[in-house]
Amino acid sequence: MPLTWLVLILLTLVGLGFILGRRRALRSANGDARLLHSRPHFYGANVALSTLVPSLGVLVIWLLLQPVLIDRSVSHMIPPEMVPADTTLGLVMSDVRRVAEGLDVAVARGVMSERDSNTLRTELTDLRARLGEVGVALGQDVRPEVLSAAQSYRRLSHAGTMGMTLVVLAVAIAGFGFSLIQSRKEFRARNVVERGILSLLILAASLAILTTVGIVLSMLFETINFFGLHDWRDFFFGNTWAPNFRGESELSILPLLWGTIYISLIALFVAVPVGLFAAIYLSEYAGPKTRSFAKPLLEILAGIPTIVYGLFALLTVGPMLAGLFGQGGALGVSWMAGATSVLTAGLVMGIMLIPFVSSLSDDIINAVPQSMRDGSLGLGATQSETIRQVVLPAALPGIVGAVLLATSRAVGETMIVVMGAGAIAKFSANPFDSMTTITTRIVSQLTGDGDFSSPETLVAFALGLSLFVLTLGLNVLALYIVRTYREQYE
């Protein structure tokens, strides 16, 4: 485990650096910490960071690059005719890596000497059997090209690991020595350490942003592929969703978008009034006792996984609605063909969103300062007048933000729709019809056994990107509203 050792050595250096840096700085001030520019531990932290950060950076980059570079140089050794028509170079390369690992294991177990492993010949040894003995199973006999590729793969990675260890240690020691020499009393260690911490924070922030960008880019490439295979006019302006794995599909987002919007609207019709009223009751009327058990109870509702809500839709709400509005139902109207419908999914999704809306709104209403209520009550307004005319208007931007966040959750919801709304893509205004949404179609297009490069599969990325743009738009709108009207009461 050379990597573990390397990391341990690094950490030891870091600890040592902290102690030595601190001590050296103190000594330069003759032990009087007040003469130092910074508090002593900043000198220690400076040495520790100078040792750790550059070397760790080199280590990470090396670990990321080495396999790529070795793969590239080794794959030259595999002649093109070696790659059978039904596989790819990547598969052969994974064979190479398998064999190389097998040799590593064999050497580590002492079944084979290091020299043997480098001079093995397929003509002379049954490598598959020998590796089988140490527990490395190979799918087929090893071909000579693969073996020699594996042998050079091993050589290169050994050399790489060795080089890595040396370089990382050198960088660490250089940082250690340099910063230790710096640790004198006039050195501004605090500023340096704080700048270092600042860059760590920036790094974390940019990592999150870069991930988002990466996700979008990967979707974007696949989406571009899709539009190369399928007419964009059909996708954006067509009116039928009819994927057909033999080709000639009609893949329009519009019926799915309609289903998404319809179900989300019903969900919001349920969640917004109920959630808002619950929040008003909890924050303005309920006594501390009621609050202390009602609020956690509502928040439990928020912790239920959506698949459970889906079951609720499938087993309870759907049949109940069918029993009311279906054929031979209690109302005798037979509007509903089956248990799955827009209404089923919308209602259950609404229930799911209630705690989301209520808990966000509750926080927002509580943030309205008490002095605002006092002002209104002091003028002889009743409590409900105060709530309607002062508290809610003051909290409105935040509440709108909460509703928009709830909307983007509704738009992105999948499980409840799968289990509650059915799988038929169509334009219909009847809430008792089955319908489907963008999210569920993404799942079904990707989990089908279609070819990964067919438009029927790639359409999932275009749908995903559209969904991303939709929810991003909603979130930006929410942020904009919250920002514009915030601080009004400060």
Add this chain to the structure above:
Amino acid sequence: MFDAPTIGSTVELQDSKITASGVHVFYGDTHAIKDVNVNIAAKTVTAFIGPSGCGKSTFLRCLNRMNDTIDTCRVEGNIHLDGEDIYDRRVDPVQLRAKVGMVFQKPNPFPKSIYDNVAYGARIHGLARNKSELDAIVEKALRRAALWGEVKDRLGAPGTGLSGGQQQRLCIARAVATEPEVLLMDEPCSALDPIATAQVEELIDDLRTRFSVVIVTHSMQQAARVSQKTAFFHLGHLVEFGDTPTIFTNPSDERTESYITGRIG
């Protein structure tokens, strides 16, 4: 020894608007007001003075039951408005507060336009039959609070966008607009310049012709200028209560004298 309560001079009961007797206020376990007896006369200005934290605001808030909004707060004793117990269960605090208006220590304009801030009370109590009457109420209230000249061109701007002193006058205008019978003002001039202060004092003097005004102030000069009666609070006790000239020229309690001359604060 400073803790000992002293009841102020005898008061004429016949024209008293508010009578408070044996009032105690507790915040949880904190005993903030200790056995206070006060008569607030009709058509007079009463000043509450005393060092910071002595309970002036607390007592003021008892007079229109604003302490009801604080969960931990408990009020004991009797407070009568026009002979009626305001803490009686049959009394609606909402109606009480319409009669006993309040200007708070910290300006708290609503996040609404200047116009809507002032029109708020009038709208709730239906004081105006149409838009032009409401306009008149708003203009009059803003003029009385010495704010009209500064805001008449931007009545639609948010009240929260005004300066601290302007917000304070906006809150005064808001309270005056509902025409209360008693106006409680908690340090209404703490953020005002001398000119605006003079204008607010003029307003107080004007209000006195019809209403009672209770004003909390840290300025001895202000108390002496605007009030006819002064109450001195110290550590939750009402130490001395009487005619303003008497309190300022010839206090009977040594604590009052030390406070007025600036020796305790």
